[in-house]
Amino acid sequence: MTLLFLAKKFITFFVEPLGLILALALVGLYFLYRSSYTKARVLLSISVFLLLFFSYPPVANNLIIPLENTYQKYNLNNNNIEYIHVLGADHYDNTNRPLSSQISNASLKRTIEGVRIFKAINNPNLKMIFTGYEGSSNLITNAKISKVAGISHQSIIINGQPKDTQEEAVLAKSIINDKSFALVTSASHMPRAMTLFKNMGMNPIAAPTDFHGKNQAWLTQPTIGAFKKSEIAIHEFLGIAWHYLIH
Structure with a gap:
């Protein structure tokens, strides 16, 4: 670090x-x-x-x-892709807990959205990329959850070197180059992520998840x-x- x-x-x-x-x-x-x-x-x-x-x-x-609200949910008609890139989030290393409790809500939702797109497209050559920092534990946890959902390890690429979104974009560029791909991250993080990836000359298609905003009455605590x-x-x-x- x-x-x-x-x-x-x-x-x-x-x-x-x-x-x-x-x-x-x-x-x-x-x-x-x-x-x-x-x-x-x-x-x-x-x-x-x-x-x-x-x-x-x-x-x-x-x-x-x-x-x-900058980007809408992923349109499954965008099925001409070879990669789904799931950006990293927090996790908790504790083998005494079940797998579902070793991953943060944001990371779990990102992984589930990636799996949803993967299964809907049903392309045998489709790959899921997991990146992020915290050693490799977060990525391995995400990959394990993906495998539980029925995705084979041959379809999963993991790399625990990137420390931030900029470095995740650099790594993805070396794998994906300028091909179109689904970029999965929290909806609030998507505008910054899309800007960083596009500035690398890449062609990401936004797949936002983990929404938090909602309309509420002003008279609240x-x-x-x-x-x-x-x-x-x-x-x-x-x-x-x-x-x-x-x-």
Whole structure:
């Protein structure tokens, strides 16, 4: 794991909602300890406001829905493909748990969507590619689930080297080149992923899954689930901004 990658992760944490709120609260507590009550009151008030703001369901939904609605679900009439690329997500290494509990919800949904497309197209030459970081465990777990669904190991390609979406695109380019393929990832992540893959000169067809946004009444209470949606959306907006900044 490179120093630049770790630095990017560290900086990203503190500009996303949770890290930003924690940083403001900690600095506020520091000023409170130093008896700088005005500064402490301002920083702690901002941190509480941001916590409530990002935890409010209508705010979270309005942040994430524009990302998720960028691409429609995969059209199975797009059957002239040779590859389905499933991007990586989190997993949990614990052999004491069943296979279904060793994979995150996002990763499970991505794998299921990839399997759905694979089975619907029914092409004997079709390959499923699993990429991502965390060693190879996440990929092996995804592959095992695919095998449970009836996909043979000959139809599965796994690689645990890419640390982020950019590196996943570079790897896919070496395998797929400029052929059309189904790109499977979470709906909120799809706009950034499609941009990265297209910039590599590839021809991905979006296959979004793991949707979170929904229309809710404005008269509702803050929730942890809404805060998580806001975190996901802000992470993606920052990723998109970073991509355009360095390009």
